[in-house]
């Protein structure tokens with residue numbers, strides 16, 4: 001595993017699937033955000049603390065996904081997460097959803113903007129955020 005990647009594993013549950021037996025498209029974002037939460041905790045920025053303290057709020061301003069192969073109940077999935085871009089006050093995260101045999105099932109990307117308590121965009125990301133995510137900046141997108 002590339003040290004600039006963070007891995008998160010989950011199994012597709014029955015309630016993740018639609019009437020056709022596939023992971024419903026919207027649920028991909030739930031799993032992407034679960035991976036993101038685990039990543040943020042791993043780099044010392046657990047979302048529960050950020051939200052409780054209220055100083056660092058990072059809502060999503062963009063989310064996208066591509067679906068290459070169906071994921072079905074019981075599939076073991078590894079989400080490979082990397083930081084795609086760090087801007088003045090936002091950063092982009094990419095996610096690669098792989099099955100146990102390495103098949104690429106889906107990719108996703110989210111953009112997180114730092115905002116102030118009043119909801120306005122912050123002047124910039126803090127050094128704490130920048131230092132925590134910089135080791136995972138990967139210019140070759142995992143897609």
Ligand SMILES: CC(C)(COP(=O)(O)OP(=O)(O)OC[C@H]1O[C@@H](n2cnc3c(N)ncnc32)[C@H](O)[C@@H]1OP(=O)(O)O)[C@@H](O)C(=O)NCCC(=O)NCCSC(=O)c1cc(O)c2ccccc2c1O
Pocket residue numbers: 047050051056057058059060061062087088089090111113115119120121
């Ligand atoms: C967030 C907003 C208040 C920003 O509004 P505003 O119009 O003032 O923004 P700007 O146009 O000036 O852009 C600022 C900045 O953002 C970049 N940006 C904006 N849109 C996009 C986009 N679609 N794609 C990419 N980038 C975008 C823009 O380029 C600028 O960046 P620069 O680097 O160039 O300066 C307003 O947009 C707003 O309120 N939006 C709604 C947000 C929302 O409701 N999101 C969905 C739910 S939030 C959520 O899921 C969530 C997840 C978390 O993980 C959290 C973690 C911690 C706390 C809270 C979380 C959270 O709420």
